[in-house]
Amino acid sequence: MPASASAALGGQVVRYIINGLFATAIHFGVLRFCMEVLHFPLAGEANAVAACFGITASFLGSRYFVFRGQEGSLVRQGSLFLGIYAVIALLHATVMYVWADRLGFDYRVGFVLATCMQMAFSFVANKLLVFK
Numbered sequence: 001m002p003a004s005a006s007a008a009l010g011g012q013v014v015r016y017i018i019n020g021l022f023a024t025a026i027h028f029g030v031l032r033f034c035m036e037v038l039h040f041p042l043a044g045e046a047n048a049v050a051a052c053f054g055i056t057a058s059f060l061g062s063r064y065f066v067f068r069g070q071e072g073s074l075v076r077q078g079s080l081f082l083g084i085y086a087v088i089a090l091l092h093a094t095v096m097y098v099w100a101d102r103l104g105f106d107y108r109v110g111f112v113l114a115t116c117m118q119m120a121f122s123f124v125a126n127k128l129l130v131f132k
Contacts, residue, residue: 012066012067012123012127013123015065015066016062016066016123018065019058019061019062019065019066020058020119022057022061023054023055023057023058023061024054026053026054026057027050027051027053027054027057028050029050030049030050030053030054031043031046031047031050034046034049034050055082055085059077059078059081062081062126062130062131063077063131066126066131067126067127067130067131068131069130069131069132072130072131072132077130077131080129080130081126081130084122084125084126084129084130085122088118088121088122088125091114091117091118091121092114092115092117092118095110095113095114095117096110096111096114099113099114
């Protein structure tokens with residue numbers, strides 16, 4: 001890989017991490033707002049609402065900051081992004097189920113492993129499919 005391509009990829013990885021931290025902060029902030037200000041009775045319900053905000057922030061950050069793929073159709077990219085996140089959510093849940101529920105290992109370790117898998121899969125899928 002040429003040095004300029006390697007540097008560009010490295011820049012994307014750094015921007016991806018920044019975007020992920022920002023989207024996670026949005027997700028958590030909305031979750032806290034739903035629980036503490038709006039007094040949602042169920043954390044799962046509040047988390048579902050908050051996840052919509054976090055995913056939206058992640059998509060916009062990926063489109064305009066990480067991959068800078070504004071040239072593609074917003075609808076096409078949004079649809080692909082949501083499809084990829086649906087698959088990722090199923091993979092994450094499967095890893096957690098197998099790791100913690102079937103094998104009996106610590107769920108926190110499983111969460112870290114599943115999240116690392118999610119991050120790697122998301123970066124590659126978004127780079128190659130959504131924001132190419």
